Structures are given as C-alpha cells and as structure tokens.
Amino acid sequence: MPFSWQPRLPSPPPEALFKREPLPAPPHRSSRKRQALRILAVAVVVLSFTAQVSGFIGKASSWLRWGAIAAVIYLGVPLLYRYLRSNVLWRLRNKLALTYILIGLSPVVLFFLLVCLSSYVAAGQFAIHLAVTRLISHLEELALENGAVSHHLASMIREGADLSNLVMPELELREMDVHDPTSSQLRRQTAAFLDNKPLPLVKIIGNARSPLPLPDWFAHGNISAKHAIVIDGQSVYLTAINRRDAGNGHTITLISSVLIDRQLMTLVASGLGSAGLVPTLSEDERPVSSTTKGQQAFGDRTLSNDEINRVSGGSEPPPANALDVRVGFVSALPVMHLDSGTPASIPIRVESRPSVLYQQLFGSSLSGLKNYVRISFIVICVLFALIEALALYMAMRLSRTITQSVEDLYAATLSIDQGDLSHRIKVHRVDQLADLSHSFNRMTWSLQRLLEEQKEKERMQNELSIAQEVQENLFPLASVQIPTLELHGVCRPARSVSGDYYDFLVFHNDSVSQTRATGLGIALGDISGKGISAALLMAMLHSAVRAYRFASEELVFSESSLAALMAARGEDALSDCGEIFESPGRIMSLLNRHLYRSTQPEKYATLFLAHYDAASSRLTYSTAGQLPPFVLKTDGTLLRLDLGGTVVGLMDGMRYDEGCITLESGDILIAYSDGVTEPENDFGDFGEERLIDVVRQHRHLPLEVISSEVLQALDAWIGNEEQPDDITLVLARQI
DSSP, rough: HHHHOOOOOOOGGGGGGGGGOOOOOOOOOHHHHHHHHHHHHHHHHHHHTTTTTTSSSHHHHHHHHHHHHHHHHHHHHHHHHHHHHIIISSSSHHHHHHHHHHHHHHHHHHHHHHHHHHHHHHHOOOHHHHHHHHHHHHHHHHHHHHHHHHHHHHHHHHOOOOGGGGGGGGGGOOOOOTOOTOOOOEEEEEEEEEETTTEESSSOOOOOTTTSSOHHHHTTSSOOOEEEEETTTTEEEEEEEEEEEETTTEEEEEEEEEEEEEEHHHHTTTTOOEEEEOOOOTTTTOOBBBBBBTEEEEEEEEEHHHHHHHHEEEEEOOOSSTTTOOOHHHHEEEEETTTTEEEEEEEEEEOHHHHHHHHHHHHHGHHHHHHHHHHHHHHHHHHHHHHHHHHHHHHHHHHHHHHHHHHHHHHHHHHHHHTTTOOOOOOOSSSSSHHHHHHHHHHHHHHHHHHHHHHHHHHHHHHHHHHHHHHHHOOOOOOOOOOOOOEEEEEEEEESSSSSEEEEEESSOOTTTOOOOEEEEEEEEESSOOOOHHHHHHHHHHHHHHHHHHHHHHHHHHHHHHHHHHHOOTTTHHHHHHHTOOOOOHHHHHHHHHHHSSSSSOOOOEEEEEETTTTTTTTEEEESSSOOEEEEEEEEEEOOOOEEEEESSSSSSOOOOOOEEETTTTTTEEOOOOHHHHETTTTTEEHHHHHHHHHHHHHTTTTHHHHHHHHHHHHHHHHTTOOOSSSEEEEEOOO
C-alpha cells in the first residue's frame, strides 16, 4: 500500500464512564471448601479416639489422623486468610491497627531474639574456651615434667648409670586418684628410648610397652621437643616428647602421655558442667591388644565402645531458675596425628548453664552484678512497654483520623459513580487529608468541564480520521505501471496526516477512451510545516497539479479549443499548447503563482515535477527546492537531477529551468523527501549514500521490495526514537 493508515476505534461516550456494570457472581467454591473442612475436622476427632485402640486399627487411625490434619491445614489456612482479608481486614482502620502492632512488636521481638542468640553463642564459646584452656594447661604441665625427667635421665647416663637398672626415686610420680576428680595428678605413661631404641625404666609410671611409640617424624627429625594433643588410633592423648644429648654420641628420648579419658574430662569439666570429645578414627590405626568383643586394652584398663567413640566427663549442673537454660556448644579442638605429625581437629562439646558460666567469669562478685543486671533489665522492659503503649495509642488516634477521611472519600466516590457530580465532602480539619478532600471537591467541580472537553476532543478526533481518509484517497491507490516504465511510491507520515505529497499522472492518446498511455507525469513535494495545516496545503497542491493535467488533456484533444487558439495566435498555437503541459518548468511557474496568491507568505512547498515520454523514454524534469532525485544507471553510475529553481509559493514571478535525460533499460529513478535522508542517530544522518547503497544492493528486485528494504534500513537507523519527519519515496524503473 502506498499510504499506511489504520482508523482508530471511537472512544466510549462520557456517560459510559459512570455506568456501573454488575459484578459477576463469585463461584461457590468457598462453601464447598468449608463443608469439606467441617467433615475433615470431625474425621480428625474420630481418628484421634480410634488411634488409642491397640493393634492394626490404632496404627492405621494414627496415620490417617495425620493425613486428615494436613488436609485441614491445607484447606483451613486459605479460608482463614480469605475470611480475615474480606471481613476483618477490609476496613482500613483494622489494617492500620494491625500494621502499627506489627511495626511496634517486630523490632522488639527481633531485638530479643538477637540478644538471646548472641548470648547463647557467647556463652557456648566461653564454655568451649574454658575447657580447651584447661586441657592446654594440663598439657603444658605435662611438658614441663617430661622436660625435667628427660634432662635428669640424660645426666644419669652421662655419669655412667647402669642402663639395665635405671632408677629415679626423686622423680617418682603418683597416680591420680580415680575417685577424686579434683586431684591434680594424672594417669601418665612414660617411655624412654636410647638412640631410638626402647630403654627400660624402674619405679616410674609406664614402661617400654607404652601405647605411644616413638614416631618416625620425630626420631629422624631435627626437633628436640614437641608437646601437643595427639590422636593415635581411636584414642586421644596429652603428649610431650623431649630429646636430650646423653654423651658419647648417645641421645635419649622421653615420651610422656596422658590418655584423655573420663577422669581427665571430669577434671576439665569441674565447675563447668559436662565436656566431651569425639575422637577421629585413623585409617592406619595401630593394632592394640584385644580382650573381648567391643572392648580394647589400655595399660591395665579396658576401654568400652562408649569410651572409644565418645570421651566425656562431668555432669550437667542443675538450673538456678527458669531462665537458666542449658547451653550446649560444639567446636573444633586442634590435634595432631601421632604417626604422620600432620595437624587435624576433632569435635569438642561442652554443656553448661549461664549461671555457672557467670560464676566462672565474675567469681564472687556475681551476686551483686546479677541483681544489678536483673533490675536494669526490668527497668528497660518497663520503659519499652510504656513507649510501645504510647506509640500504639497515638497510632490509633492517627488511624482514626486517616480512616475517617478515607470513608468520606469512599462515600464521595460512590456518589460520583452514580453520576452525582454535585456531591461535596464536608471538611472540618486543617491537615493534608483535609487538603485531599478539598482537592476531591475541586475535581468533581471540574469533572463536568473535562467531560465537555472530552466530547470536543472526540469530535476533533473524528474529523481528523475523516481527514486521514480523504488524504489516503489523494495518493495513488496502487502501483502505477505503463508498458515502458515501472513505478512505485510510498508515504509514511510522522503524525496522523502527512505534509508530503507524491502523485503519478498518466497521459493517454485519447482523453475519452484512454486506449494507450503516451506519457507519465511524476510529482513529489514536501510542504513546509507538519500537521493539519501542511496536510491542507498538500491537498491544495495535489488539486492544482491534477487540474493542470486534466486541463492539458482537454486542451490538446478538444477540436474547438484548438481552432480557437489557432485563430487567435496563428499557426504555431497548436505546438505551443501541447508543450505547455508537457513542460515541468512551465507548470512549476504556474503552481508558484497559484500558491503565492492563495496562501500566507510563510507557506511554501518544495516540489519535483517530471514528464516521461513513453515513445522516446525521455524524462523531462524540474526541481523547485526539493532534494535532487537520482538516476541509478545500469553500469552503477549516478546522475543527479538538480536543474530547476527555488521553492514554490514563496515569491511571485519565478522561472524554473528544466532538464532532460533519456532512460535506458534497467535505469532506476530515485526521488525522495528529506524524511528519508535526514534522520539522525549517534553516527549522524542516514544520508544519500546509504539510500543509494540499499537501492543498488536490491536493484534487480521488484520496486515494492526495494522500497520495503529502504524503510527497514531507516527504521533500524532511527531505532526506538520517534520518526522525526514524513517519509516519502518514489521509484521508477525503465523496462
């Protein structure tokens, strides 16, 4: 189509804005859901009684009861939400009250939870710290004793002591009393190695069959002392290793270890609560002597599976009050593998209570500090409660003011919905809500005026639609084609109506029968300005050009007119008459005079006129301020048709030059308005070169396809921006 236009649907009349359509009746799904909910509630009660029966019936009823409870929750929660939303929360006052309560309580609840969580974590970490510190303290004590013993043994060997009967009565140690968990002595095992070979000891705890052998990484390393919590197989030990120079190229190595068992963990958890370790099992576990199934031997003791899998000691302290909750926390205890010397970690768990931890933290000053903290906390809670109550009271007062204004506005909207534009809200306050009521009253006062303006706008829109239809009929309704020339034109307006103009005027050998086309007139113009005024001037220019065309046919083929002209002017009158309307320059002069004398001084138009002779394929043209068209030759060269003069309608008495060119087969005439070449983006104008490149690239395709490709290239160049000007393109190709 040469001119694309779609009529707009008419707007509904203003009275339809106030016509209240009845709402469709809601489905009865909620009633069916409520009935099903009642049945399920009864089923839950019945199944709860039958679940007390022993046997298969009781078990089946118990499972069915949980299924019925899940179904009640699935159906009941949406119904409850719908009921609250449609009944309780429908009123704005209830919504605001609930909102204020949530806003007021949420920070308090979140703050309370944050304090409780932080206190719990801090108490758990403090308990873990105390337990680990006590283990490290025992380890350091063991390291000091082992260092002293190894130094004494090295001195005795240097003095020539008998290695087969090595006695150290002054360093003899006592075993810990297993019935006294507060005893400071631990069950220690000691093994000595002379030049990395076992050395028997007398009157010292332990012997060469100690469960901790001399590890290779220490025996062949350069380390002289090492103490750490080590893991060997399924047991964890406090271990200290010292190596001393014994003279004559000998070295003595002493390993002291304390098994972390229930007695040691009871000592660690003393005054704290309960503490336990979960040893990590090693893949290359060293074999131990077996006793019975589920047990392992350690020295002169037998360890059960419970002691192997989890070593714990102490007991949970009783609560001091209702708020003295149990605090259990798990952390990682750094250990070392005995065989490889690589670091690792095992879980350690301590269970205590805040009162015990506070006793460990503050000691004897806990009682006074505890009372001070309790009183301070109560005072802060009372202060918060008073602030919350005051905030709630003020919120309810404010919500009452807001909801009253909303109710007045709601009643006013119902009146306006019924068409009562005289309704006014009574205002008794001075605040923003009162200003809102005043604004609503002003809105109802101006609504009638706006409705009248809407009617006027719709009338103008209808008239504009009629103008669109009229302008659509001014353009050629389809592609015009004569035997020697193929033509196509398109105009896409930037607004509702276009200020651009193009037309095809076919000349025939007979003005009545129109049996054979002898020539063609091509017109393309651009009116100054946009909108309705440009469209009206375009229609005027269109009528003037076509009037001259029809006048030419009448004058050329009317015998009476020819005779009158010959009698008045002589023999040459016939040829003069025929050339007037085949000369674009002469027609341009007539159009200039016509527009100058019938329009305002600031109105003018740019125009391109051409006459094509079908017999000779000659194109005679004249350009009046219009962008010069191009002729794309078959060999790729371009000819610019730039002869003519200034714009038409601006000055009187203008003369226009004209040019002539003969079209060969395949030559394409490209005529266009400034809306084709002047659209801009970040890269500049679309320009003549891009237009010619698109036509040259698709020159062998139908003219409709070439025109479509040009418009697509323009759309891609413009992008998402609004089309800046009317786009008009005329293509003609010599057949």
